[in-house]
Structures are given as C-alpha cells and as structure tokens.
Amino acid sequence: LAAMAELGAEVLDGDKLGHGVYAKGTSCFDRVVERFGKDIVGEEGEIDRKKLGPLVFSAPQNLQDLNKLVWPAIREKMLARIDESKAEVVAVEAAVMFEAGWDRDMDEVWAVTIAPNEAKQRIMDRNGFSEEEAEKRISSQMTNVERVRRTNLILAGTTESGTQVAANWEPLKKRMKSDVLLLESYLPRTWVALCRRWGVGEEAIRYWWRRVRDRYSEVHRQYHGTQHIEALLGLVDELDTAGHLTRPDLVRGAVFFHDVIYEPTYPSGQNEAESAAEWRTFVREAGAGVSEGDAAEVEQWIVRTAKHLEGPASGDLAYFLDCDLSPLGAAAPVWAADCERIREEYCHVDEPAFTQGRLQVLRQFQSAEHLYFTSWARERFAAQAATNLTQAIKRLQESVSPRGAL
Numbered sequence: 001l002a003a004m005a006e007l008g009a010e011v012l013d014g015d016k017l018g019h020g021v022y023a024k025g026t027s028c029f030d031r032v033v034e035r036f037g038k039d040i041v042g043e044e045g046e047i048d049r050k051k052l053g054p055l056v057f058s059a060p061q062n063l064q065d066l067n068k069l070v071w072p073a074i075r076e077k078m079l080a081r082i083d084e085s086k087a088e089v090v091a092v093e094a095a096v097m098f099e100a101g102w103d104r105d106m107d108e109v110w111a112v113t114i115a116p117n118e119a120k121q122r123i124m125d126r127n128g129f130s131e132e133e134a135e136k137r138i139s140s141q142m143t144n145v146e147r148v149r150r151t152n153l154i155l156a157g158t159t160e161s162g163t164q165v166a167a168n169w170e171p172l173k174k175r176m177k178s179d180v181l182l183l184e185s186y187l188p189r190t191w192v193a194l195c196r197r198w199g200v201g202e203e204a205i206r207y208w209w210r211r212v213r214d215r216y217s218e219v220h221r222q223y224h225g226t227q228h229i230e231a232l233l234g235l236v237d238e239l240d241t242a243g244h245l246t247r248p249d250l251v252r253g254a255v256f257f258h259d260v261i262y263e264p265t266y267p268s269g270q271n272e273a274e275s276a277a278e279w280r281t282f283v284r285e286a287g288a289g290v291s292e293g294d295a296a297e298v299e300q301w302i303v304r305t306a307k308h309l310e311g312p313a314s315g316d317l318a319y320f321l322d323c324d325l326s327p328l329g330a331a332a333p334v335w336a337a338d339c340e341r342i343r344e345e346y347c348h349v350d351e352p353a354f355t356q357g358r359l360q361v362l363r364q365f366q367s368a369e370h371l372y373f374t375s376w377a378r379e380r381f382a383a384q385a386a387t388n389l390t391q392a393i394k395r396l397q398e399s400v401s402p403r404g405a406l
Contacts, residue, residue: 001093003162007169010087012078014094014102021073022047028073035065057136071100079105088173098142098150104207107176108152108214110168112161113144149263152214180209187230188213194252195288204286215260223341224262228327229255235323244319244376250298251320253279253290258302258324264345272306309364313373322377328365328388329381335388352400359396362389 001011022028024045032047033040036055042048056062082090082105094102103109114122116138123134148154153168155161180188181202188209195205216226232255240248261274276299282288283295290298301317308321327338346354365371366389372378 001091003165004089004091004169007089007166008087009089009091010085012081012090012092014074014078014092014096017077017081018070018074019049021070021077026073028070031069032066035069036062053133057133057140060140063140067096067100071096075100075102075105078102089176095141098147103150107210108172109150110153110155110165111147111151112155113148116144180206187226187233190233190252191256194249194256195286197249198286198288198290200286200288208282208286212256212260215262218262220264220345221262222344223338224259224345228259232323232326235326236319239319239323239376244374246316247294248316250290250294251316251323254298254301254320255323257282257298258305265348269303269306272303276300276302309368309371318373319376322372322374322381325365325371325385326377326381328371329377329383329385330388331384332388332391335384335392339392355396355400359393362393362396365389366393 005011022032024047029047032052036052040047040052040055042051052066056066078092082092092102092106094100097103097106097109119138120131120134123129123137124131127134129137153164155164181192183189183192191209191212192205195208200208213226216224216229218225233252236245236248236251236255239245239251245251257275257279259271259275260278261271263271266274279302280295280299283290301320304311304313304317304321305324308325313321327335330338342358343354346357349357366386370378371385372382
C-alpha cells in the first residue's frame with residue numbers, strides 16, 4: 001500500500017471505514033447494539049471492539065449477523081469516498097473483499113498471501129489476541145487457495161511486493177481505462193452484444209466481463225485461454241449464419257462459460273461442474289433474460305464437456321460439443337502448437353505420467369465410432385482429426401518405447 005501511495009494512489013483502509021460506520025450516533029451503531037446488547041458499549045459511549053469481538057466469533061451466526069449490519073454501510077461509505085477522490089487510482093485495503101462482495105466494485109483485486117501460522121502471529125501481535133482468538137479470526141475468512149483463484153495479481157508478502165506494484169502499475173492504469181462497452185475487438189464485442197440481447201445492465205456487463213476475462217487470462221492457461229474461446233465463438237457465428245442452430249445465443253453462453261473454471265490439478269469433472277455453477281451464478285446475479293429451463297440446459301451442456309462422447313447428442317448440444325472438439329481437426333501446425341500448450345498446462349506432472357494420461361485421452365478419441373455428432377463437423381474436421389490423433393499417439397508411444405519394440 002505504501003508503494004501504491006508513492007505512485008499516486010489514494011489508499012482507503014477498509015478496517016478504519018468499518019470502525020466509523022458504527023460510531024456513536026449512527027444508525028448502524030443502534031442496530032449493532034440492538035443485536036448484541038448494551039454490554040458491548042464502552043465507558044466513552046462507543047462500541048468496544050474488544051467486547052464485541054468475542055461475541056461475534058463465538059458463533060458463526062453472530063458473525064453473519066454483524067456482517068449483514070455493517071458491510072452494506074461500509075460499502076456505501078467506501079463508494080462515496082471513491083467517487084469523491086481526485087486520484088487516478090484508489091486502492092482499497094480490505095481483508096474481506098471477496099466475502100463482502102466488494103470485488104464487484106473494483107477494477108482489479110491484488111492480494112498478499114501469507115502462511116496461516118504467520119497470519120496468526122501477526123493478528124496476535126497486532127491485536128493482542130490469544131492464539132485461540134486469532135485462529136477463530138482466520139477460520140472465519142476465505143482460504144488462500146480460493147483467494148488466489150479470484151485475484152488478478154498475487155503480491156509477495158515481502159519487501160519485493162513494492163517492486164511488483166511498480167512493475168504492474170502502468171499496465172493496471174491502461175486496463176482500468178478499457179471499458180468493455182467501448183472495445184471493438186471480437187471477444188468483448190461479442191460478449192457485450194450477447195449480454196444486451198439478454199437484457200443485462202451495463203454495470204453487470206462490465207463486472208462479468210472482468211470476471212470471465214480474468215479467468216481465461218490466468219497465468220497457468222496456455223491452451224484453455226481467450227484464444228480458444230474466440231475460435232469456438234467464430235464457429236458458432238458461422239453455424240448461426242448457416243441456420244444450423246436453434247438457439248445460437250445459448251450456445252454462445254455455453255462457449256463463454258464452459259472452461260471459465262480451469263485448474264489442471266482438479267479431478268475429472270470438477271472444472272466442468274464449477275464452470276456450470278459459474279454460468280448459473282451469472283444468469284442469476286446479472287439478471288440475464290434466460291429462462292430457468294434454458295439455463296438448466298446450458299448447465300448440462302457444460303457438464304457434458306467432461307465426457308464428450310458418452311451418450312447421444314443432437315441439435316444445439318451436438319454442435320456445441322463438436323465445436324469444442326474442433327481443435328482435434330485443426331491444421332497440423334496448429335494442432336502441434338496446441339499439444340505443446342496443453343503440455344505446458346500440465347507442467348506440474350512428470351513426463352511419464354503425462355504421457356500415459358495423454359495417451360489414454362487420445363486413444364479414447366481415436367477409438368470413438370464417431371468423433372463428431374454432426375455431418376457439418378465430420379465433413380470439416382474428421383479426416384484431419386484422425387491424422388492428428390494417429391501421429392500424436394505414435395509420437396507419444398515412441399517417447400516411452402525402445403525403437404522397434406512396438
């Protein structure tokens with residue numbers, strides 16, 4: 001935060017904003033005292049946090065009740081301060097940024113993560129808490145794993161963080177000026193048009209664009225990134241123009257969300273399940289004009305991408321699944337590059353294990369009676385896909401077998 005301030009940012013301390021919203025004489029003060037009793041009020045007439053804290057963290061419901069009372073008031077005060085600020089960048093420090101939903105109001109979220117034991121010691125030193133009290137505070141917060149997944153930039157909890165801030169400052173300001181409603185490149189333009197057809201408001205369009213874009217821009221994605229989504233959407237546009245799709249916008253929605261959660265270390269099916277859940281969250285929170293039946297159907301389509309070839313598929317689902325497997329039938333140089341990118345996504349897996357797993361996947365595709373469900377895809381991709389699969393399997397086999405042993 002000191003580095004941000006030196007670069008010209010106005011820094012708002014969420015904790016201090018929180019103290020102010022339930023100061024004596026405020027409506028929030030009255031509501032908190034009504035909920036937790038007059039015993040939390042100190043000699044000076046203000047709420048004594050040392051008295052309130054043990055009550056709040058003694059039971060999850062107490063914490064939820066306090067959050068419901070103070071988080072909206074903090075947000076209102078925070079947004080007012082942001083609106084009043086003359087600074088080009090306003091940095092808000094808040095430990096509960098995600099839990100409170102304030103990340104929706106930010107252009108980006110940067111986070112510092114530290115080991116739980118170190119976090120516990122800092123709380124004990126700063127607040128004079130016992131070890132038990134500090135552990136209760138930490139257990140009430142989001143885990144580092146979930147926080148990292150939802151963060152745009154992870155800062156080192158060391159003296160190096162200032163260097164990281166400086167290196168990322170100008171790119172941040174450039175991104176902040178990039179209003180998705182004004183961008184002319186294909187992917188954001190397609191997103192905005194789709195959302196507008198569904199009656200999504202401008203703020204929700206912006207927020208969900210950032211959320212989807214940031215997911216597909218995660219550092220570990222080499223293949224499952226924005227370029228993959230752009231390619232599939234281009235095919236959907238082509239199918240739509242040719243009149244093949246009954247509900248083309250639902251297919252576009254499925255494309256945007258089908259890989260929105262992608263963590264290579266997850267067990268089979270988890271990425272697809274969480275991506276489907278993210279789709280339903282979008283429909284609900286963005287107020288998208290998609291019926292319950294259509295939303296549920298798209299959810300099933302996304303889950304189905306975990307096992308493309310298991311079971312029948314027809315209509316829009318068939319075209320969606322065929323689009324998703326279209327890269328198997330890409331031109332040889334493109335296919336080779338895609339294979340390299342997929343290997344990079346699994347850099348955490350050693351070579352023998354990756355080779356065996358990759359062979360299993362490719363052989364399943366190769367042995368399928370029909371790799372594609374639609375005549376459109378079979379005519380366009382099947383022949384090249386067969387060649388690509390045969391050559392890829394051969395190369396992998398040769399990498400693990402002595403010459404002449406096959």
